[in-house]
Structures are given as structure tokens and as C-alpha cells.
Amino acid sequence: MATLATRLPNILGDRTAAVLEKSFGITTINELLRHYPRRYVVRGELTDISKLLVDEDVTILAEIEAVKLRRANGKSILEVVVTDGSAKLSLTFFNQAWREKDLKTGRVGLFAGKVGVFNGKRQLSHPDFQLIPDGENVDEAIAEFAGKFLPVYPATSKLPSWKVLQCVKLALDSLEDIPDYLPEEITKQHKYPNLKTAFEEIHQPSDLESAENARQRLTFDEALLLQILLGQRRLEIEGLSTRSRTPNSPFLVAEFEENLPFSYTKGQIEVNKQIELDLSRKFPMHRLLQGEVGSGKTVVALRAMLSVVDSGGQAVLLAPTEVLAQQHFRTINKILGDLAIIGSLGSNEIGIQVELLTGSLPTSKKKEIHTRLANGEIGIVIGTHALISEGVAFSDLGLVVVDEQHRFGVEQRDALKVKAKYPPHLLVMTATPIPRTVAMTVFGDLDISTLRELPSGRVPINTHVVSVLEKPLFLARAWQRVREEVAKGHQVYVVAPRISNPNKKLSEREIAAARLLGEEYLDNEQMVAVEELAPDLATGDLKGLKIAVLHGRQPSDLKEQTMAAFSQGQIDVLIATTVIEVGVDVPNASMMVIMDADRFGVSQLHQLRGRVGRGKVAGLCLLVSNASEESQSMQRLNAVASTLDGFELARIDLEQRKEGDVLGKSQSGGKSHLRLLRVLRDEELIDRAKEMANKILSIDPRLNRLPELRDEIEKLRIDEAARFMDKS
Numbered sequence: 001m002a003t004l005a006t007r008l009p010n011i012l013g014d015r016t017a018a019v020l021e022k023s024f025g026i027t028t029i030n031e032l033l034r035h036y037p038r039r040y041v042v043r044g045e046l047t048d049i050s051k052l053l054v055d056e057d058v059t060i061l062a063e064i065e066a067v068k069l070r071r072a073n074g075k076s077i078l079e080v081v082v083t084d085g086s087a088k089l090s091l092t093f094f095n096q097a098w099r100e101k102d103l104k105t106g107r108v109g110l111f112a113g114k115v116g117v118f119n120g121k122r123q124l125s126h127p128d129f130q131l132i133p134d135g136e137n138v139d140e141a142i143a144e145f146a147g148k149f150l151p152v153y154p155a156t157s158k159l160p161s162w163k164v165l166q167c168v169k170l171a172l173d174s175l176e177d178i179p180d181y182l183p184e185e186i187t188k189q190h191k192y193p194n195l196k197t198a199f200e201e202i203h204q205p206s207d208l209e210s211a212e213n214a215r216q217r218l219t220f221d222e223a224l225l226l227q228i229l230l231g232q233r234r235l236e237i238e239g240l241s242t243r244s245r246t247p248n249s250p251f252l253v254a255e256f257e258e259n260l261p262f263s264y265t266k267g268q269i270e271v272n273k274q275i276e277l278d279l280s281r282k283f284p285m286h287r288l289l290q291g292e293v294g295s296g297k298t299v300v301a302l303r304a305m306l307s308v309v310d311s312g313g314q315a316v317l318l319a320p321t322e323v324l325a326q327q328h329f330r331t332i333n334k335i336l337g338d339l340a341i342i343g344s345l346g347s348n349e350i351g352i353q354v355e356l357l358t359g360s361l362p363t364s365k366k367k368e369i370h371t372r373l374a375n376g377e378i379g380i381v382i383g384t385h386a387l388i389s390e391g392v393a394f395s396d397l398g399l400v401v402v403d404e405q406h407r408f409g410v411e412q413r414d415a416l417k418v419k420a421k422y423p424p425h426l427l428v429m430t431a432t433p434i435p436r437t438v439a440m441t442v443f444g445d446l447d448i449s450t451l452r453e454l455p456s457g458r459v460p461i462n463t464h465v466v467s468v469l470e471k472p473l474f475l476a477r478a479w480q481r482v483r484e485e486v487a488k489g490h491q492v493y494v495v496a497p498r499i500s501n502p503n504k505k506l507s508e509r510e511i512a513a514a515r516l517l518g519e520e521y522l523d524n525e526q527m528v529a530v531e532e533l534a535p536d537l538a539t540g541d542l543k544g545l546k547i548a549v550l551h552g553r554q555p556s557d558l559k560e561q562t563m564a565a566f567s568q569g570q571i572d573v574l575i576a577t578t579v580i581e582v583g584v585d586v587p588n589a590s591m592m593v594i595m596d597a598d599r600f601g602v603s604q605l606h607q608l609r610g611r612v613g614r615g616k617v618a619g620l621c622l623l624v625s626n627a628s629e630e631s632q633s634m635q636r637l638n639a640v641a642s643t644l645d646g647f648e649l650a651r652i653d654l655e656q657r658k659e660g661d662v663l664g665k666s667q668s669g670g671k672s673h674l675r676l677l678r679v680l681r682d683e684e685l686i687d688r689a690k691e692m693a694n695k696i697l698s699i700d701p702r703l704n705r706l707p708e709l710r711d712e713i714e715k716l717r718i719d720e721a722a723r724f725m726d727k728s
């Protein structure tokens with residue numbers, strides 16, 4: 001008899017097992033049983049073809065209505081039209097004329113493939129299929145390998161749904177009685193089936209209600225396990241002992257506040273207090289600070305860093321890109337003024353040594369910074385991932401500040417942690433508003449603070465959509481507007497989605513051929529690219545203005561020079577990719593034109609436009625797009641234009657993105673254990689799971705009385721660690 005840990009080659013045969021591993025990373029019975037059906041087709045009912053979505057991998061049960069064989073360009077094309085009685089779908093086979101003898105009008109079968117579009121009609125090209133044996137009753141034929149409800153699995157063309165079904169059936173049949181890690185108290189309270197029954201019912205339901213109940217239980221499992229893991233992490237953090245970082249004489253903080261040209265907002269005062277409290281504790285702070293672009297997070301973080309330096313420790317600020325690290329470096333030096341002592345070795349002056357450490361520094365400079373970090377001369381170091389590289393050691397790292405969490409993984413934070421003598425305090429900043437349930441799951445081991453208000457006196461940003469398709473003349477008007485802005489002494493950003501377009505432009509003929517083959521040719525579609533747009537504008541609409549280009553492929557000293565020149569007003573128009581997305585702060589920039597704006601996500605657009613309207617003049621943002629007026633893209637752009645509420649836009653964004661994008665790669669890997677739980681949808685369930693997890697942990701933090709549950713959590717922990725190792 002097999003257990004959940006049994007490896008698939010032992011029950012399936014090597015070839016099938018290899019395909020399962022290759023297609024879905026499935027290697028054990030447990031993983032196979034957690035490859036859940038997407039939906040169920042009821043025996044005797046054909047699939048509703050009108051509901052199929054483009055790009056979806058589908059398995060449908062349908063009847064062949066017509067078959068046509070024709071020739072084009074020396075190829076044979078077999079076109080089969082299937083129907084569910086109302087809607088139709090065409091299946092296309094190239095150079096497979098021999099299939100004509102099987103695919104006869106009137107026959108019913110299962111067809112699997114990816115829904116594509118050709119000539120405006122949905123189709124499957126080269127679908128995998130299994131015909132119901134001729135003359136047999138459809139119901140009975142399907143009943144042979146499934147019950148009344150035929151599960152439809154996520155499938156690939158190599159591994160269609162019915163093959164998955166056969167594997168699952170073998171696995172279930174060979175499985176012995178398995179222990180249930182969920183405490184009986186919980187299963188009873190919720191009337192959940194036990195684990196084995198849940199697996200059986202979700203894969204081979206006796207009725208849809210039991211299937212749903214099984215699904216509920218397995219979803220709850222995911223939420224509960226995650227909440228227990230996070231709960232244990234919180235307990236671990238609280239169990240760590242570190243140095244409290246409360247300065248005896250907060251000299252730097254006092255000087256800094258004296259020099260600040262503004263007073264804190266109410267939110268900043270509150271968060272400052274909270275952080276002070278956190279830093280005074282004997283276990284490390286783990287705090288997420290969220291707030292709109294411009295809400296003043298960096299100022300709060302800087303105060304915390306100074307406070308740690310005042311108490312004798314060091315602080316690091318990690319930025320997601322070099323441009324941002326450089327900018328933080330400039331801003332911080334500006335705010336610190338005379339307090340900052342840059343690059344001076346062993347100085348006796350009163351103040352703080354601040355350094356910028358990035359991957360592109362010459363080795364000698366890096367080495368010098370490494371030495372001064374190790375001997376404690378440097379108080380604050382700002383940099384990118386390069387900081388985490390080998391060779392960096394601190395004298396006494398007290399605080400890690402991470403800017404823009406969504407580009408940083410948990411594992412990167414951990415990598416820095418091991419460089420400290422005492423576990424450092426951690427402050428993570430993000431401008432992407434995080435919905436409550438995402439905060440509870442993905443960031444569940446962090447405390448959260450939010451800056452809700454922007455500093456007063458902030459000017460508004462007006463956003464307009466420029467629809468090139470509907471009103472081609474408006475684009476010329478937009479460039480005119482740029483000239484006017486520059487004439488007023490202001491500066492302008494122009495953002496494009498690409499650095500350059502692929503060299504190889506497909507000819508009309510090649511595109512036609514690709515279409516004929518049903519191949520993906522969209523990747524070759526041209527978009528506005530910085531390297532093409534800049535010369536166009538410089539010799540055309542923006543002739544005579546001082547134009548510069550900024551993108552990620554440039555050497556970093558060039559990027560730095562360009563950003564410095566732009567902030568000093570030596571450049572009128574900066575044509576850039578999204579490298580300017582987060583944190584770039586040039587108050588004199590008053591206008592932004594975003595080309596092919598529909599290529600960007602809602603939150604990304606919001607972040608981008610946050611670069612303007614940071615000074616005294618109102619910001620203007622133009623979203624240029626070729627999308628048609630009724631398209632979804634255009635609706636998204638209109639939504640961005642209609643509100644400045646970051647939380648509202650984040651909600652719209654999240655609704656449109658896939659869950660995996662929300663959770664970040666580390667949480668959505670092929671082996672992620674969140675298969676059923678939808679963080680955005682299952683709010684009530686997550687609440688319930690968290691409550692339950694806290695209850696369990698409060699009486700038995702190590703789960704000594706629930707060994708099966710403990711083992712399951714341990715597996716999860718190891719899986720997560722393994723995913724980290726895979727990537728590093």
C-alpha cells in the first residue's frame with residue numbers, strides 16, 4: 001500500500017510519472033492529489049462552449065458537427081467544427097488529413113487544448129482528443145473512468161485532463177488509510193470530511209455538495225497551515241533576543257529634526273513613536289510601513305536609522321534599483337546637510353558617515369567601504385542587492401530598512417540578517433497598498449503601520465487619457481503641452497514601455513504564415529521604445545529642448561549623471577523606461593507623458609505619475625494609448641484617470657491580476673502550497689484560520705500534542721526553505 005509520500009514512479013510507471021513531473025512538478029501521491037480539478041462536467045451534459053476563455057487550457061465534451069478538409073500553400077488543413085448544441089468551436093489540424101477517418105460528424109468526444117483566436121473566432125489548434133467509442137452510450141463510456149461528475153483538471157497538451165484523471169484514480173486506489181493532521185475538534189466543528197475522504201470527494205465526487213465541502217476543507221487547511229507557520233514565526237521573532245536601540249543622547253535625531261524644513265504629519269508622528277517603542281524592545285522589530293508615494297515614509301525611516309546610529313549601531317537602507325539607491329543617497333545627504341560626513345576616513349568630526357554601496361562601484365572603493373563597515377566607521381549605508389553579496393560585514397548592524405518590499409523576498413531579508421551580531425530590527429517600506437488579507441497572509445509575520453495622509457500643501461495631479469485611435473491629433477497637442485510646460489521652467493518625464501524593439505521585424509508574409517500555423521506572433525508586436533522615441537522627438541515635436549534618455553541597460557554612472565542633471569534642472573525632458581517608477585523625487589518635474597500606457601498595470605501607472613506634482617505646481621499626467629475606446633485596457637486607464645486613491649486602484653489592479661502576481665514569485669512557485677486559497681476572495685476563511693491558529697498556538701506553541709499537524713507545518717517550512725535555495 002502507498003502513502004502520501006510515495007513517489008509516483010512506484011505506482012504509475014516511469015513515463016507517465018516523468019510527464020507529470022515535467023508538466024506540473026508533481027512527484028509524489030500527495031502532490032498529485034493536490035492537483036485539484038478546476039471544475040466538473042456533468043455526465044450527459046456537453047460543455048458550455050460559449051463560456052470558454054481565450055488562452056485557457058480547456059477540456060470540453062462536445063459533438064462533431066462538421067468536418068472539412070482543404071489545401072492551402074501546399075498544406076492540408078483539417079477543420080472540425082464541434083458544438084454543444086448552441087455555440088460552436090473549430091478545431092484545426094495541419095497536415096493530419098488522416099484524422100478525417102476518425103473525426104466523423106455526429107461523434108462525441110473530449111477535446112483538450114488552449115483556446116486561441118483565428119479570424120476573430122475561437123478555436124483549438126491541434127487539440128488532444130479522445131472520442132467516445134462509436135455507437136456507445138456517451139454516459140456509459142464516461143462512467144467507465146469517472147462517476148457522474150467528470151473532473152476537469154489543469155492540463156497540458158502532453159497531459160490532457162483524462163490522463164490526469166486516470167493517474168489520480170490509480171493513486172487513490174493504492175492509497176492506504178492516511179492519518180489526518182487536522183485536529184478532530186476542527187473537522188467536527190466545521191463538519192469537514194477527514195483528509196482521505198476529502199481527497200476522494202474532490203477528485204471523484206459523489207455529489208457536488210460533497211465536492212464543495214471537500215474543497216472547503218482543503219482550502220481551510222491551506223489557510224490554517226499558513227497561519228500557524230506565520231504565528232510560529234512571530235513567536236520565534238519575539239523569542240529572539242537583541243539589543244534595544246534607545247539612544248541615551250539622541251544627538252543626530254535632534255539635529256535632524258531641527259533641520260527639517262517642515263513639521264511631521266500626524267501619521268508620521270504616530271509611526272515615529274511606534275518605531276521608537278519597537279526599537280526599545282529586546283526582540284527585533286518586524287514592521288511594514290505602507291503609504292502612498294510621497295506620504296513621507298523615507299523621512300520616517302531616516303529618523304529610525306539615525307536613532308539606531310545615535311545608540312551606537314549601524315543601519316542599512318536597501319533599494320530595489322541603483323537609480324533609487326543613488327537617489328536615496330542624494331536625498332539623505334541633502335536632509336542631513338552638515339551632519340553627513342562622506343568618504344572621510346577616521347574623521348573626528350561630530351556627525352555620521354553615510355555611504356552608497358552598489359554593484360557598479362570600482363572594486364577598490366567597494367573594498368574600502370567594506371572595511372569601514374566592518375570597523376564601524378560608517379553609520380548608514382545605502383545600496384542595492386550588492387550589499388548582500390559576500391564580503392560585506394558589519395561592526396554592529398542594528399537596523400535594516402527595505403524600500404519597496406514587493407521587489408524583495410523574505411529570503412533576501414534573511415540573508416542580511418545573518419550579517420549582524422544581534423538580530424537587527426527590520427523596517428520594510430512599500431508604496432503599494434496591501435489589502436488586509438494579503439497583509440495577513442503574505443506579510444503575516446510583520447506588524448503593519450500605514451501613513452494615510454499626504455503632507456499638506458501637496459498639489460493635485462490631473463490625469464487625462466489621450467486616445468490616439470479616436471483622436472490622433474491629441475498626441476501632437478500633448479507634445480505642444482510639453483513645450484509649454486518647459487517654457488514655464490518646469491521639467492517633463494516621458495515614459496515608454498520598452499528600451500528598444502526587437503531587431504527582427506516580421507514581414508507581412510511571415511506574420512500571415514505564423515497565423516496560418518496558429519503560432520504566437522504577438523511577441524513581435526512593436527511598442528513605443530525609448531531608443532526610437534527619443535531621436536524622433538528630438539528632431540520633431542520636441543526639437544530644441546534639452547532631452548536625455550534613461551533606462552536600465554545603461555551603465556550606472558551614466559544613469560547617475562543623468563538623474564543628477566535632471567534633478568539640477570539641466571535637462572528639460574527625460575525619456576525613460578519604468579526605472580523612474582519608484583521613489584524618484586524631482587519637485588520641479590510637473591508633467592509626465594506615458595506612452596502605450598495600456599502596457600502598464602494600474603498600480604504601476606499610479607506609482608509612475610506620483611513622480612510629478614511633488615513640488616508647488618500641479619502635476620499633469622497624460623496616458624497615451626492606442627487601445628480602442630471599449631477595450632478593457634481603456635477602462636483601466638480611465639479608472640486611473642478618475643481617482644488618486646491608491647487603495648482603490650490597488651483593488652482594481654488586484655482584481656485583474658492573477659493571484660500569483662499578487663503574492664510574488666516566492667509564494668506562487670509551482671510547488672506553492674496555496675492551491676485553493678484565494679487570498680483576495682477567502683477573507684472570512686482566512687480570519688477564521690488565523691483565529692484558530694492563534695488559539696492552537698496559545699496553548700501549544702510547538703504543537704507537541706498535535707504531532708501530525710506539527711509534521712505538516714515542518715514540511716511546509718522545508719518546502720519554503722528549498723524554494724529559497726533553488727533560487728539563490
Ligand code: ADP
Nearest residue numbers: 262263264265292293294295296297298299455
Ligand atoms: P515616500 O518615501 O513615502 O515616497 P518621502 O519621505 O520621500 O515619501 O517624502 C516625499 C517628499 O515629501 C519629500 O520631498 C519629503 O521631503 C517631503 N515630506 C516628507 N514629510 C513631509 C511633511 N511632514 N511635510 C512636508 N513635506 C514632507
Ligand code: MG
Nearest residue numbers: 294297298583
Ligand atoms: Mg520613498
